[in-house]
Amino acid sequence: MQLERIDAYRWRVPRHGGMRTDGLIFADDGLIRDLEGDQAVQQVANVAHLPGIVGPAIAMPDIHWGYGFPIGGVAAFDEQEGVVSPGGVGYDINCGVRLLATPLDIGDVRPRLKQLVDALYRTIPSGVGASRSDVRLGRRDLERVLRDGARWVVAQGYGSDADLEAIEANGSLPGADPECVSDRAKERGGDQLGTVGSGNHFVEVGYVAERYDATVADRLGLAPGTVTVFIHSGSRGLGYQVCDDYLDTMLAAAGKYGIVLPDKQLCCAPIGSPEGKRYWGAMNAAANYAFANRQLMAHYARQALRTVFDDEAAARTRLVYDVCHNIAKHETHDVAGRPRRLCIHRKGATRAFPPGHAELAPQFRDLGQPVLIPGDMGRYSYVLVGTEGAYRETFGSSCHGAGRRMSRHKAKQLARSRNVPKELEEQGIVVRAATRATVDEEIPEAYKDVARVVDVVHAAGIGRKVAQIKPVGVVKG
Amino acid sequence: MTSYRFVPHTADIAVELRAQNERGLYQAGVDALRELLVGTATVAPAQERPIEPRGGDPTERLIHFLSDVLYLYDTGRFLPAGVSASGVYGEPFDPTRHEAQREVKAVTHHGAEVESDERGYRATIVFDV
Numbered sequence: 001m002q003l004e005r006i007d008a009y010r011w012r013v014p015r016h017g018g019m020r021t022d023g024l025i026f027a028d029d030g031l032i033r034d035l036e037g038d039q040a041v042q043q044v045a046n047v048a049h050l051p052g053i054v055g056p057a058i059a060m061p062d063i064h065w066g067y068g069f070p071i072g073g074v075a076a077f078d079e080q081e082g083v084v085s086p087g088g089v090g091y092d093i094n095c096g097v098r099l100l101a102t103p104l105d106i107g108d109v110r111p112r113l114k115q116l117v118d119a120l121y122r123t124i125p126s127g128v129g130a131s132r133s134d135v136r137l138g139r140r141d142l143e144r145v146l147r148d149g150a151r152w153v154v155a156q157g158y159g160s161d162a163d164l165e166a167i168e169a170n171g172s173l174p175g176a177d178p179e180c181v182s183d184r185a186k187e188r189g190g191d192q193l194g195t196v197g198s199g200n201h202f203v204e205v206g207y208v209a210e211r212y213d214a215t216v217a218d219r220l221g222l223a224p225g226t227v228t229v230f231i232h233s234g235s236r237g238l239g240y241q242v243c244d245d246y247l248d249t250m251l252a253a254a255g256k257y258g259i260v261l262p263d264k265q266l267c268c269a270p271i272g273s274p275e276g277k278r279y280w281g282a283m284n285a286a287a288n289y290a291f292a293n294r295q296l297m298a299h300y301a302r303q304a305l306r307t308v309f310d311d312e313a314a315a316r317t318r319l320v321y322d323v324c325h326n327i328a329k330h331e332t333h334d335v336a337g338r339p340r341r342l343c344i345h346r347k348g349a350t351r352a353f354p355p356g357h358a359e360l361a362p363q364f365r366d367l368g369q370p371v372l373i374p375g376d377m378g379r380y381s382y383v384l385v386g387t388e389g390a391y392r393e394t395f396g397s398s399c400h401g402a403g404r405r406m407s408r409h410k411a412k413q414l415a416r417s418r419n420v421p422k423e424l425e426e427q428g429i430v431v432r433a434a435t436r437a438t439v440d441e442e443i444p445e446a447y448k449d450v451a452r453v454v455d456v457v458h459a460a461g462i463g464r465k466v467a468q469i470k471p472v473g474v475v476k477g
Numbered sequence: 478m479t480s481y482r483f484v485p486h487t488a489d490i491a492v493e494l495r496a497q498n499e500r501g502l503y504q505a506g507v508d509a510l511r512e513l514l515v516g517t518a519t520v521a522p523a524q525e526r527p528i529e530p531r532g533g534d535p536t537e538r539l540i541h542f543l544s545d546v547l548y549l550y551d552t553g554r555f556l557p558a559g560v561s562a563s564g565v566y567g568e569p570f571d572p573t574r575h576e577a578q579r580e581v582k583a584v585t586h587h588g589a590e591v592e593s594d595e596r597g598y599r600a601t602i603v604f605d606v
Binding site for chain 2: 038040064065066067068071091092184187188197198199237240241243244247251263264265267404405406407408409410434435437438441477
């Protein structure tokens with residue numbers, strides 16, 4: 001696949017064959033080299049084949065080989081002529097990250113770190129098909145979760161209105177229609193609310209290690225040494241099943257509407273078609289489930305803080321922000337100098353709206369939207385804010401994480417003769433995991449260095465660095 | 478004779494299935510999926526669960542079959558041992574004998590294609606994990 005260098009951080013996949021537009025990849029030389037030998041660049045080109053695409057098919061510096069869309073992909077579609085694609089959102093609908101800032105300093109937490117990580121491990125179920133016996137949603141409550149998202153959880157007493165203000169879309173996306181979610185999906189989601197899952201999902205205790213913009217960091221409650229809790233999870237089995245169900249619908253729809261697909265996983269339907277509308281209703285319902293899931297997990301994280309520290313530690317733990325990174329949304333963007341309604345697909349990419357954007361809550365209006373970029377479990381994570389550059393160039397989007405560079409198989413082989421939790425403990429990081437397999441597959445070396453990914457984002461102007469957070473405790477599934 | 482072999486894939490898990498016939502691919506897929514779920518632990522064909530055939534071509538039928546096997550595990554902790562005439566044999570997950578390895582989110586359509594030649598049937602399936 002041909003790649004043309006545009007500048008130090010941008011590469012073009014020139015339009016060819018059935019592509020309707022160019023591809024645009026944000027990466028430096030090293031990150032581009034990491035893509036050799038896999039199909040990620042081809043996947044960028046494949047996305048450019050879809051009808052109604054506006055602007056280039058974009059990939060963030062954490063791009064890696066996915067299925068259908070690459071992970072780290074952003075694509076905008078015209079609301080009238082464009083398509084909506086479950087493969088452009090992913091199986092884990094509204095997989096996302098939230099960051100909590102506690103009132104505690106790392107110096108206070110270190111002596112009780114193991115207790116805190118153990119308490120989080122006990123309080124928030126993780127691992128394969130993790131379920132909660134205390135939160136078993138009946139059909140009516142599940143439908144409320146699907147319709148109202150985090151708002152429903154707060155109404156049950158788990159959190160506050162201040163939490164909702166710090167969630168993308170206030171934790172509740174309009175357009176959710178529980179009727180469009182199959183019984184199978186509802187069955188898979190009934191007892192998984194408030195659980196982490198496995199794979200790359202986690203709950204992580206960290207502290208603010210470095211600050212690049214002290215003013216913004218202070219406004220976000222990220223003083224030097226502040227102890228934080230990152231939560232990374234999504235819509236669990238419910239979302240996986242919604243995607244699976246609608247891939248079938250969309251495969252049939254693509255044939256019906258004469259859409260030529262370079263990869264079946266890109267199957268899609270016109271946004272305004274009956275198939276497109278039903279997927280929209282189901283996808284937003286699953287996204288709301290994910291917001292509710294992370295809200296409930298945050299409640300349990302506060303409970304763990306209460307157990308190990310005190311009521312004040314729990315009560316003064318604030319939500320910094322919560323972002324989706326697998327989602328499609330209707331947004332208005334300037335295209336060729338005029339505002340245009342578009343359907344933005346972000347698959348492994350984060351919304352990064354600039355200062356002044358009307359959709360941001362008042363406390364973020366002059367800062368720009370917080371962008372949360374978790375790294376691997378051994379190094380560091382970052383907090384950024386959205387920029388005008390992102391709004392102009394990437395439909396208000398930024399990267400979402402480090403991005404894998406090594407297959408799980410290879411990572412496992414590498415970890416086989418090692419004791420990874422012990423290695424991390426020697427670095428001051430306590431790990432609790434449901435299975436050894438997950439820890440081995442998630443070794444830090446399996447990921448790109450997130451600092452390099454974030455540096456490309458910062459240098460290219462599609463996000464601005466605010467603070468670095470270092471991990472001290474990790475709960476994996 | 479059926480076989481499966483994991484092949485490199487950066488983020489997810491790809492497996493190449495081989496068999497003498499279409500039905501054999503289901504068995505190879507079940508064996509691969511079981512290894513992903515619980516490693517090499519023994520799973521007894523003690524009970525049967527029906528699976529309704531779905532899909533208009535061999536590739537879609539294979540993906541749906543494996544998706545349904547995964548659904549049985551995700552909702553009822555039913556581990557697959559082998560393919561039966563009308564579904565799948567297996568037994569419920571037993572924590573004293575089985576160790577869950579990872580969550581498999583889905584059986585994807587990405588690059589999936591059942592092919593056949595004089596040597597038999599072949600398919601590559603990518604599991605989202």
